[in-house]
Amino acid sequence: MTIDEYLKSRRAMVEAALERELPPANTPPAVIHEAMRYAVLGGGKRIRPILAIAAAEACGAKIEPLLKAFSSLELIHTYSLVHDDLPALDNDDLRRGRKTTHVVFGEAMGILTGDALLTEAFSWLAAPVEGVDASRQLRAIAEVARAVDSTGMIGGQVADLEATIGGARTPRPHGADDVSALLFIHRNKTGKLLTASVLLGGILAGADDDELATLRRYGEATGLAFQIVDDLLDIEESAATLGKTAGKDVEQGKLTYPALMGAEAARAEAGRLLGEAVANADMIKGPLNYLAAIARFICDRRS
Amino acid sequence: MTIDEYLKSRRAMVEAALERELPPANTPPAVIHEAMRYAVLGGGKRIRPILAIAAAEACGAKIEPLLKAFSSLELIHTYSLVHDDLPALDNDDLRRGRKTTHVVFGEAMGILTGDALLTEAFSWLAAPVEGVDASRQLRAIAEVARAVDSTGMIGGQVADLEATIGGARTPRPHGADDVSALLFIHRNKTGKLLTASVLLGGILAGADDDELATLRRYGEATGLAFQIVDDLLDIEESAATLGKTAGKDVEQGKLTYPALMGAEAARAEAGRLLGEAVANADMIKGPLNYLAAIARFICDRRS
Numbered sequence: 001m002t003i004d005e006y007l008k009s010r011r012a013m014v015e016a017a018l019e020r021e022l023p024p025a026n027t028p029p030a031v032i033h034e035a036m037r038y039a040v041l042g043g044g045k046r047i048r049p050i051l052a053i054a055a056a057e058a059c060g061a062k063i064e065p066l067l068k069a070f071s072s073l074e075l076i077h078t079y080s081l082v083h084d085d086l087p088a089l090d091n092d093d094l095r096r097g098r099k100t101t102h103v104v105f106g107e108a109m110g111i112l113t114g115d116a117l118l119t120e121a122f123s124w125l126a127a128p129v130e131g132v133d134a135s136r137q138l139r140a141i142a143e144v145a146r147a148v149d150s151t152g153m154i155g156g157q158v159a160d161l162e163a164t165i166g167g168a169r170t171p172r173p174h175g176a177d178d179v180s181a182l183l184f185i186h187r188n189k190t191g192k193l194l195t196a197s198v199l200l201g202g203i204l205a206g207a208d209d210d211e212l213a214t215l216r217r218y219g220e221a222t223g224l225a226f227q228i229v230d231d232l233l234d235i236e237e238s239a240a241t242l243g244k245t246a247g248k249d250v251e252q253g254k255l256t257y258p259a260l261m262g263a264e265a266a267r268a269e270a271g272r273l274l275g276e277a278v279a280n281a282d283m284i285k286g287p288l289n290y291l292a293a294i295a296r297f298i299c300d301r302r303s
Numbered sequence: 304m305t306i307d308e309y310l311k312s313r314r315a316m317v318e319a320a321l322e323r324e325l326p327p328a329n330t331p332p333a334v335i336h337e338a339m340r341y342a343v344l345g346g347g348k349r350i351r352p353i354l355a356i357a358a359a360e361a362c363g364a365k366i367e368p369l370l371k372a373f374s375s376l377e378l379i380h381t382y383s384l385v386h387d388d389l390p391a392l393d394n395d396d397l398r399r400g401r402k403t404t405h406v407v408f409g410e411a412m413g414i415l416t417g418d419a420l421l422t423e424a425f426s427w428l429a430a431p432v433e434g435v436d437a438s439r440q441l442r443a444i445a446e447v448a449r450a451v452d453s454t455g456m457i458g459g460q461v462a463d464l465e466a467t468i469g470g471a472r473t474p475r476p477h478g479a480d481d482v483s484a485l486l487f488i489h490r491n492k493t494g495k496l497l498t499a500s501v502l503l504g505g506i507l508a509g510a511d512d513d514e515l516a517t518l519r520r521y522g523e524a525t526g527l528a529f530q531i532v533d534d535l536l537d538i539e540e541s542a543a544t545l546g547k548t549a550g551k552d553v554e555q556g557k558l559t560y561p562a563l564m565g566a567e568a569a570r571a572e573a574g575r576l577l578g579e580a581v582a583n584a585d586m587i588k589g590p591l592n593y594l595a596a597i598a599r600f601i602c603d604r605r606s
Contacts (some may be wrong), residue, residue: 088409119453137441145423
């Protein structure tokens with residue numbers, strides 16, 4: 001199976017789980033369930049559930065019973081996008097080539113839809129899974145929650161807002177403080193949830209502590225590479241290709257890797273992180289291991 | 304111990320747990336942790352954690368190890384208030400006699416603070432508790448999550464918004480549809496989390512299925528009575544006593560019990576529900592049972 005075939009088949013499993021497990025659109029009150037489905041089922045790479053699947057498969061697990069838990073990662077990711085897009089935050093009208101949730105359903109529903117997706121995610125994570133120890137599931141919930149709390153994803157978003165608002169960065173020279181602020185933002189805003197996705201796969205697959213430490217290193221390198229590539233794409237791609245308002249990071253004076261160190265150095269750093277990710281991926285000795293291929297895919301992607 | 308002494312001592316335990324378990328205000332990024340502490344530590348009756356404590360004590364449990372899990376209920380309640388107060392929702396400037404979180408910290412931080420509190424709540428619920436089975440803890444998380452999801456608390460808030468926005472209710476006559484809409488709003492917006500609070504206490508205390516069914520009936524009756532009394536207080540109390548903009552429900556044309564059936568009938572209904580709550584409370588045969596007294600306190604309160 002090529003990496004493209006692997007990603008396509010696992011993405012289809014995630015899509016099916018999301019479609020099946022989200023409350024039907026006519027569940028009262030219908031508007032919130034329409035909005036939740038609109039936000040979640042509007043495309044996306046599903047990279048977080050796929051990372052969990054790949055980690056679980058690399059550790060030798062059968063993934064069918066774990067798909068609901070893994071798909072919760074996409075609910076969390078989507079909730080963060082829905083809230084980030086709100087007028088009080090990034091004020092984005094377009095996402096994945098479609099109108100953002102608050103543009104379609106109104107600002108109040110945008111806030112509540114994000115809330116509902118986050119809550120639903122924890123429901124899915126807490127649903128009993130046949131063959132998985134309850135204590136492992138509890139550990140997984142704690143790991144995911146910590147990754148997206150005020151010292152994780154939300155903390156990264158707060159630091160990002162502060163960097164932008166404190167702003168007027170372009171064209172003043174950048175310093176060491178900016179690099180450390182940027183690392184804080186990237187590690188927290190996107191890195192920790194990507195790492196937790198890999199760990200969720202390992203924990204529910206029954207990985208031992210050594211394997212989990214390896215998966216964590218893989219996840220951290222892959223997560224940071226993912227974000228650097230994202231920054232590079234924001235500069236390079238046009239709005240048409242990317243489906244969001246491109247170049248906005250630059251326009252808003254956001255801290256990005258290319259802005260701080262130049263596109264060339266940023267590309268080199270992504271390459272170094274890829275090497276680290278691959279080395280750790282290769283230490284997991286399961287029968288079906290696409291972890292390294294996924295890291296390569298993330299660094300080579302064009303959108 | 305009188306009910307006042309009981310409530311005071313349990314509330315002090317909850318305050319201490321919240322103070323201890325919330326991230327310190329200087330944790331980076333500091334602003335979100337200041338905002339979380341501002342929102343949570345600004346007073347409040349702490350009725351949800353106290354209901355969990357009372358249920359656990361009625362079932363014979365030692366509550367000290369459970370306080371962190373029980374206090375998560377206050378994080379969830381506070382998150383819902385912080386988001387409900389936002390300009391896009393109820394647009395309230397005052398809460399518990401103080402400026403609301405978004406007024407002090409800005410709208411973006413209001414949204415993210417609510418998100419952070421909800422996430423933190425699930426961290427606290429997933430933290431290992433000595434002496435409690437992981438499978439019971441998982442069940443407790445699922446119960447709490449379901450109570451506050453899009454078919455629970457958030458669903459109630461959505462229905463409430465729709466009733467208000469669909470609005471222009473005053474002074475047109477009210478009908479049967481209004482009564483069923485009102486019951487949907489109250490059962491979901493406040494009732495389910497209050498019921499889940501009671502159940503959380505029972506589940507972590509090791510209650511059997513019969514006891515949990517009794518606790519559920521107690522919680523449902525108490526929760527609905529609580530909301531009816533809230534509606535009555537909104538009409539009766541002045542802004543000075545209540546610490547929020549009183550009479551606002553009426554002004555916004557919100558569905559309330561007194562508006563639909565008159566204050567007299569609403570008071571009678573609260574009394575009937577209190578009887579139901581007390582009858583179920585008395586079926587729990589633990590050594591320390593303040594459940595009935597709490598239900599009475601809720602119905603007699605003046606704020």
